Amino acid sequence: DTEVTQTPKHLVMGMTNKKSLKCEQHMGHRAMYWYKQKAKKPPELMFVYSYEKLSINESVPSRFSPECPNSSLLNLHLHALQPEDSALYLCASSAGQGSNEKLFFGSGTQLSVL
Amino acid sequence: QQQVKQSPQSLIVQKGGISIINCAYENTAFDYFPWYQQFPGKGPALLIAIRPDVSEKKEGRFTISFNKSAKQFSLHIMDSQPGDSATYFCAASTENNFNKFYFGSGTKLNVKP
Numbered sequence: 001d002t003e004v005t006q007t008p009k010h011l012v013m014g015m016t017n018k019k020s021l022k023c024e025q026h027m028g029h030r031a032m033y034w035y036k037q038k039a040k041k042p043p044e045l046m047f048v049y050s051y052e053k054l055s056i057n058e059s060v061p062s063r064f065s066p067e068c069p070n071s072s073l074l075n076l077h078l079h080a081l082q083p084e085d086s087a088l089y090l091c092a093s094s095a096g097q098g099s100n101e102k103l104f105f106g107s108g109t110q111l112s113v114l
Numbered sequence: 115q116q117q118v119k120q121s122p123q124s125l126i127v128q129k130g131g132i133s134i135i136n137c138a139y140e141n142t143a144f145d146y147f148p149w150y151q152q153f154p155g156k157g158p159a160l161l162i163a164i165r166p167d168v169s170e171k172k173e174g175r176f177t178i179s180f181n182k183s184a185k186q187f188s189l190h191i192m193d194s195q196p197g198d199s200a201t202y203f204c205a206a207s208t209e210n211n212f213n214k215f216y217f218g219s220g221t222k223l224n225v226k227p
């Protein structure tokens with residue numbers, strides 16, 4: 001199984017809502033990532049978990065809150081988002097062993113904030 | 115400051131032709147250079163990758179050429195097919211911070227039948 005599964009595929013939320021994005025992988029990978037991608041732009045790194053500990057936070061606003069309950073799951077909790085946060089949110093995983101990391105991306109959650 | 119610069123922004127190639135996408139970098143600590151392919155509505159998928167100790171790597175119709183002295187690398191797609199129409203991103207990372215990838219701005223390739 002070389003898949004990274006993300007749910008939901010689409011999400012529409014108001015600025016006062018609280019929602020969560022979910023990501024799951026069963027490749028035994030020990031690094032998991034959240035990326036944000038705007039249309040016609042490259043993915044932008046948000047967070048990295050390495051061995052279930054947050055290792056990189058790219059100065060992301062606190063309205064985005066990541067969580068890694070175990071080595072296979074990654075969540076992104078959303079609260080009080082702004083319309084400019086509308087984007088494709090991609091989860092990825094990699095072995096976490098060192099250089100030559102191969103990122104495996106999910107298909108993403110297309111988020112619209114109204 | 116963009117760490118990896120990619121060109122062209124868009125590319126139109128006839129079926130059977132060669133598609134060439136170029137990337138340049140400044141950070142000599144980069145030691146891993148992957149290329150990702152992204153179709154609409156999908157996440158990027160690793161296509162091919164190279165380390166700076168080799169000048170070329172070929173996998174099927176896809177070849178990376180690497181010029182360490184010029185700090186440039188390029189993706190060549192031979193015998194381009196309509197199914198290759200996608201957005202391509204180059205990227206780079208360092209050994210000390212291998213979880214952090216610096217992506218190029220992307221090239222949208224359109225292969226015409």
